[in-house]
Amino acid sequence: MTSPRKRKAAPAPPQSELTLCFTDKAQARAAVWTSLVTRKVARFPFPVKGRIPNFDGADAAAANLMLHPAFVGAKCVKVNPDAPQRHVRKALLDRGIRVLTPTPRLKGGFFLLDPDEIPKQHYWDAASIKMGGVFGMPIPLHALPCIDLIVMGSVAVTREGKRLGKGHGYADLEYAILRELGQPPIPVFTTVHSLQVLQSFPTSAHDVPVSAIATPEELIEVLDIPPPPDRIDWSLLSAAALEEMPLLTELRSLEHKS
Numbered sequence: 001m002t003s004p005r006k007r008k009a010a011p012a013p014p015q016s017e018l019t020l021c022f023t024d025k026a027q028a029r030a031a032v033w034t035s036l037v038t039r040k041v042a043r044f045p046f047p048v049k050g051r052i053p054n055f056d057g058a059d060a061a062a063a064n065l066m067l068h069p070a071f072v073g074a075k076c077v078k079v080n081p082d083a084p085q086r087h088v089r090k091a092l093l094d095r096g097i098r099v100l101t102p103t104p105r106l107k108g109g110f111f112l113l114d115p116d117e118i119p120k121q122h123y124w125d126a127a128s129i130k131m132g133g134v135f136g137m138p139i140p141l142h143a144l145p146c147i148d149l150i151v152m153g154s155v156a157v158t159r160e161g162k163r164l165g166k167g168h169g170y171a172d173l174e175y176a177i178l179r180e181l182g183q184p185p186i187p188v189f190t191t192v193h194s195l196q197v198l199q200s201f202p203t204s205a206h207d208v209p210v211s212a213i214a215t216p217e218e219l220i221e222v223l224d225i226p227p228p229p230d231r232i233d234w235s236l237l238s239a240a241a242l243e244e245m246p247l248l249t250e251l252r253s254l255e256h257k258s
Helices: 025-038 058-065 083-094 120-126 170-180 239-244 246-257
Strands: 005-007 076-079 098-102 110-113 137-139 149-152 156-158 188-191 212-214 218-221
Touching: 025 156, 058 083, 058 188, 058 212, 058 218, 076 083, 083 098, 083 120, 083 188, 170 246
Parallel strands: 005 218, 076 098, 076 149, 149 188, 188 212
Antiparallel strands: 098 110, 110 137, 212 218
């Protein structure tokens, strides 16, 4: 395939994008989910509402993302477990890059997919949500490797680097966990359909921005990346959330020991 065009500034979005500005996160998410379905570019699993949506061209978006020079020297990349980024996880394994993937809702912590330990014919299987735990090795927080890059799934993004997930905050929390463990600020990337690139929507202090956005048609570089969070805001976590995610208790234990 031909190389994507890198765009650092765009005076006007292409017609394939939604051209609406939103003042409410929920409305922005709903508009994207509806648009993907009505334009018939949403792909399994369904319904897309409430998910990081899978989309037609997710494989092409992943291929464009892998053309970014940041991936050339990467040794370990953290990738979300959702369906559209399965192509990213497979591409990383093909390159010999280890993949750190969180379990859904962080209930089981993290798994490490090591391409040296997985038969090549099973890379696509290992990159799936269901089989990641079969081919991957569970990694406790104190043994997490150094992460070079992060790939997050998104419901919506802007060309200025703003990102919206599905609304539960797990990807943002995972980033904050890495910072709490002493990892430096890590570049974050995403793959989306062009319909997921909006003009504007509100964000919060704990929302993680992205450095680059890959669609099936282009690779968008963000010039002025908003500052990422540098810690967990424990006040935002309910007692139920702490009970649901044992690794948060593990993290607090590590902090107390240090």
